[in-house]
Amino acid sequence: QVQLVESGGGLVQAGGSLRLSCAASGRTFSTYAMGWFRQAPGKEREFVAAISWTGTGGRTKYAESVKGRFTISRDNAKNTVYLQMNSLKPEDTAVYYCAADQFGTGSSLGRAYDDWGQGTQVTVSS
Numbered sequence: 759q760v761q762l763v764e765s766g767g768g769l770v771q772a773g774g775s776l777r778l779s780c781a782a783s784g785r786t787f788s789t790y791a792m793g794w795f796r797q798a799p800g801k802e803r804e805f806v807a808a809i810s811w812t813g814t815g816g817r818t819k820y821a822e823s824v825k826g827r828f829t830i831s832r833d834n835a836k837n838t839v840y841l842q843m844n845s846l847k848p849e850d851t852a853v854y855y856c857a858a859d860q861f862g863t864g865s866s867l868g869r870a871y872d873d874w875g876q877g878t879q880v881t882v883s884s
Contacts, residue, residue, distance in 0.1 A: 760784050760858050760873050767854060767878030770846055774882070778841040780856030780875055788812040791862030792832060792839040793871055796852035796880075806854070807841060808864035819864050824850075846882045853877040 761783040770776055780792065793808040807830040810817045818830050829842040839856060857871035865871070 760787070760790060760860075762856050762858060762873055762875035764854065764856050764875045764878040767880045769881045769883065772846060772848055772882055772884050774846050775842070775844045776846065776880060778843065778854055778856075778878060778880070780839045780841075782837045782839070782858065784837070786860070787837040788834040790858040790860050791864045792830075793857045793859065793864065793866075793868075794830060794839075794841045794854060795857060795868055796850075796854045797877075798849075798852040801852075803855075803868055805866040805868070808866060809839065810864040811861055813861070814863055817864060819866060821866070843880070846880075848882045848884045851880060851882050853879050 764780045766778040791811045794806040797803040808819045809830045827845045832839045855877045856875045858873040859871045
């Protein structure tokens with residue numbers, strides 16, 4: 759089990775950028791695939807991006823809606839995964855959650871992940 763704490767959310771104008779961070783506890787961070795998901799008011803949770811565990815090369819996967827605008831990365835020395843979000847749109851407004859899946863390949867399915875953070879709010883104004 760790993761504890762996850764997101765940070766970096768906030769209010770930004772359309773076209774702006776934010777970088778979310780997710781800090782993980784423990785000494786085995788590199789063995790976890792990490793995912794970012796989001797949930798807007800009145801909508802279901804949706805996949806945003808994922809990165810596989812280090813043993814499979816840290817492969818990345820993105821939702822079509824964020825490809826070319828968002829970048830997921832990880833720093834195993836800091837036990838942290840990042841989500842760089844550029845060219846933000848009002849429809850990106852949501853609570854963003856990070857999630858961990860030990861020895862995972864970076865699934866887009868939420869049920870693949872065992873541990874979740876508390877979320878951080880991102881609001882994009884038009």
